[in-house]
Every structure is written in C-alpha cells, then in structure tokens.
Amino acid sequence: MSTTDDVKNRFEEVVVETYTQNDGKEGMLIKKESLVDVCGFLYESGFDHLSMISGVDYVEWMEVVYHLWSYTRKENVVLKVKIDRSMPVVNSVTSVWRGADWMERETYDLLGITFDNHPDLRRILLPEGWIGYPLRKDYDLTIDQYVIIGEDGSDVVTTDASKLLRKEVLHDRN
Amino acid sequence: MTETEEFTINVGPVHPSTHGVLRFVLRMDGETIKDTEMVLGQLHRGLEKIAESRSYLQFVPYTDRLDYISGMTNNYAYTKAVEDLAGITVPRRGEYLRVLVMELGRIVNHMLFTGTLFLDLAASTPIMYCFRDRHNILELFESLSGARITFNYIRPGGVRGDIPEGFIDKTRALLKELPSRIDEYAELLNDNEIVKMRLKGIGMLNPKDAINYGVTGPMLRGSGVSYDIRKDDPYSVYDELDFKVCTRNECDTYARYVVRMDEMRESLHIAEQALDAIERLQGPVSTPYFPRIFKPVRGESYSRIEAPKGELGFYIVSDGSEHPYRVKIRSPSFCNLIALPQMVKGLKISDLVAVFGIVDICLGDVDR
Numbered sequence: 227m228s229t230t231d232d233v234k235n236r237f238e239e240v241v242v243e244t245y246t247q248n249d250g251k252e253g254m255l256i257k258k259e260s261l262v263d264v265c266g267f268l269y270e271s272g273f274d275h276l277s278m279i280s281g282v283d284y285v286e287w288m289e290v291v292y293h294l295w296s297y298t299r300k301e302n303v304v305l306k307v308k309i310d311r312s313m314p315v316v317n318s319v320t321s322v323w324r325g326a327d328w329m330e331r332e333t334y335d336l337l338g339i340t341f342d343n344h345p346d347l348r349r350i351l352l353p354e355g356w357i358g359y360p361l362r363k364d365y366d367l368t369i370d371q372y373v374i375i376g377e378d379g380s381d382v383v384t385t386d387a388s389k390l391l392r393k394e395v396l397h398d399r400n
Numbered sequence: 401m402t403e404t405e406e407f408t409i410n411v412g413p414v415h416p417s418t419h420g421v422l423r424f425v426l427r428m429d430g431e432t433i434k435d436t437e438m439v440l441g442q443l444h445r446g447l448e449k450i451a452e453s454r455s456y457l458q459f460v461p462y463t464d465r466l467d468y469i470s471g472m473t474n475n476y477a478y479t480k481a482v483e484d485l486a487g488i489t490v491p492r493r494g495e496y497l498r499v500l501v502m503e504l505g506r507i508v509n510h511m512l513f514t515g516t517l518f519l520d521l522a523a524s525t526p527i528m529y530c531f532r533d534r535h536n537i538l539e540l541f542e543s544l545s546g547a548r549i550t551f552n553y554i555r556p557g558g559v560r561g562d563i564p565e566g567f568i569d570k571t572r573a574l575l576k577e578l579p580s581r582i583d584e585y586a587e588l589l590n591d592n593e594i595v596k597m598r599l600k601g602i603g604m605l606n607p608k609d610a611i612n613y614g615v616t617g618p619m620l621r622g623s624g625v626s627y628d629i630r631k632d633d634p635y636s637v638y639d640e641l642d643f644k645v646c647t648r649n650e651c652d653t654y655a656r657y658v659v660r661m662d663e664m665r666e667s668l669h670i671a672e673q674a675l676d677a678i679e680r681l682q683g684p685v686s687t688p689y690f691p692r693i694f695k696p697v698r699g700e701s702y703s704r705i706e707a708p709k710g711e712l713g714f715y716i717v718s719d720g721s722e723h724p725y726r727v728k729i730r731s732p733s734f735c736n737l738i739a740l741p742q743m744v745k746g747l748k749i750s751d752l753v754a755v756f757g758i759v760d761i762c763l764g765d766v767d768r
Binding site for chain 1: 703
C-alpha cells in the first residue's frame, strides 16, 4: 500500500489531491491545518529524513513543498500545502525535524512565508531590513539595495547609493 | 576565587579557517563555547532568482559556482533534474563518462578537504601533497572541458564533448598512481598522535540527531548510518557498479575524516570500472539531438544525488516555457552546517576549527 493511502486512511479529508511528479515521485496536496499532524504521522511511519522545503509563488497562491525520504523503507514522498498569498502563514515542522529550522528561515527570507511556532524566524541569507522577498514573482528588481555598515557596526540596508564607500555608479541599468 | 562572566566573541567573516565568508558569533565561558550563532549570506548571489530568467541550458554554468570545489557533481544534479523533467535518456557511454568525472570530482573534493582541514590544524604539509595530486586530476578535467574549476561539462542530454585522444591512457596511469598517494596521506595522518589528539572524541553527533538535523554525506556516515544515495536510491549507472559504502561508528570528527579517506579509495574503484566501460562501449556520449530552444513539459521534478559533501538536490518547476519557473537548490553544506552548534557545544575554541573543518562546507554552496 502506498504512503498516500496510509495518510488517507489515517486522516479523513486531509488529502486534497494526489499527483505524480514528472520523475515519478508520488506527491499529495494536503490541507495546511493538518500539516504538522501528517508530518508527525509520516515521521512515525519511517520518513525520518526531511530532504528539502521549498516555497513556490504561483502569483494567485503559494505553495510549500516538503520532500521526504525514509532511511528504513527507502521511499520518497512529497507533501504540498497551498497557502493564501495575502496571508502566507503555515505551521512550522521544526518540532518534527530540527533540520527544518534553517530551511523554513530561508523560505521566510526569500518568499515571505511565515512559519508559526518556529523557534527563531529571522532572515538568514539576506540582512534584516531588506525590502521585498526576492523569489516572489512581483519582486521589484529595479530597486538597487546596498548593505552598508551602520553606526554600531551592524549591517544596514539602504537604497541610497551616495552612502557607499565606492561612490561611482556601479552599473547602468539601461 | 575569581569570578567569570560569559562574553561573546566574533569569528569571521574573513578568517583563515572559515573557508570563505562565514561569521560566527560565539558565546563563551572562558575558553568553553556555550552557544554558536552563524551569520550567513555574505556570498548570496541569488542563484535561484537568476535561474528564473535564464534558459535551462544557460543555468548549467551557474551551478558550477555553487560548490566550486566539485563542479561536476553540481552540473550533474541540475542536469538530472532537467532530464527527469523532460524525460530525456542519455546514452550509456555518456552516463559512464559522467560517473567517471563525478567520482574523480569526489576525490578532488576530499583531497582539498584533507589539505585544508590539516592546514587549519597547523599542519602545512598535507595541503602540498593534496594539491599536487589534485592538480593531476584537474589536468584531466581541463582536457575534457577546457576549465579547471568551472567545467560546464555535464549538460542536459549528455556531456559537452567526447573524450579527447589519449584521455583513457592518461586516466588509467593516474588511477594507477593515486592509490599509493592516498596511502601516503593515510600513513602520514591516520595514526599520527597529534591528529588523533586533535580529532578524536570531539564534535560528537549521534545517528539519531544527525538524521533529525538532516545531515547527509560523509558526516552522516561518520555517525554510523550506512546511507549513500548512490546505493539506496541509485541514479545514473551506479546500480551496475561495484562499490561499498564507507561508514564508521565512532560519531566523532576523526571518524568523519577516515570515512572520507576510505571514500577516495572507493571512488578510485568506481572510476576504474567506469573507465573500462567507456573503453568497452561504443557510441555517442550525448543524445543526438537537443533542441536549441528547449521547452520541457509542464510539471516538476526533484532529483538528489550523492555529492561529495552530502545530498545535493534540485527541485525544478516548469510552466512549459523556456525558462524554469522555479529552481530550488538543496545544498549539502547549508543543511550540514545546522548541526554545528550542537557539535561544538562545550568544546574549547581551538576545537571549533577542527569541527568546522570536518563539516566540509563551501560557502558558495551555503549562500547560493
């Protein structure tokens, strides 16, 4: 019996749809309210390796994708939750896999998806104060942002190129 | 009695042992590390965003700049995701050639790892030896791809070109020579008292924690988990090759170092088999026709391979156009680094260098 059936039997009306990726991996779209429960269940049934968390912006909605692997069963499974773009919030799975910590921070950093109950949700790759979330499709690429050293030695994001040590225009957009 | 109080100390971003630009903020109690915070992103180039405005083929050279120590495996991981997405199969001779360069790439990576690890521990001889031998492999790569670091060699549909004249003989001579070189490192280092004193019993990570943190690669195998994607979820032609998964049960940094030494020997063994197959098989190394404007079908694929540093994965979403809709990179360095605070907790500051060296990260891979 496949993992999708296991989940369907265990939880009623949680699996919205099942699909197959182009490479043949089985996936399921689940309701976001029961994400942590399903993850906990899958963890208990052997899916102990969280390979990756990715967020995708589909303009009308957003998705968070979880690729799991089981060391004992040697199987893949893909979980997906669909979230509202105006209120991109989803529960954190750090209680199940500690490795989710940085992956969720990265998704928050680059896509602006907030993970509830995350122990320390801050930007990770970009400095605090960065304007916008780069991997969103409507991210404004025309704003030049610079990181300068602030009064107290911390990183400060600015759009004002005149404060740079190197004053000349770095590149001409047109 | 003297009173002590905790203080913070900053290491990096530019520091000889951080192998790039990574900043640590350590909370110290005297010489003992209480807590470690890492500040990432100094080398963030937004590769995932760049991918969205490039064609599928144009993104291949960018993957070289991820983990710039083992470009071949990066090329392959991305290529495999694209091939899975579009359902392309590559001639077997091409697959063997890919395996050959990937395994040589693994040796290059582990040589650089060995060299820099001991350089961090103030031994300057190993890096000379490792770079001498690494150079010979890079020469081979140069004859194949024209580059020594950023290869752009493995591409969707095959590889850039067939092997040049004399390649087989040169490679065979090298494969014959390298085992003695690796024995030389082992002789110098494995039973060295100082090495043992510096590496044994520190940086402990038990198998359960390692799995829960998502640690992969030699780091995981040094914790006694026998897991190798080449074996457990085979890709390319690895299921036809004979090799074993190297593990150690000690869970400390020394175990992780020895795992890598053993892996170099296994990689040589795989490379020999691949070389035999390339010589034996006839035919092309690439698909005969690859469209110039390449538009894979709608859908998504996730491929993960055993890169030298751990599990390297690419998740690609296609909307049917000639640009990928989304590319997400699961980099082994990023995912292995998260376990570092636990591994160095309670150690002395000088041990941080050793434990950090053993994680074997590449900042291009962490920050992307």
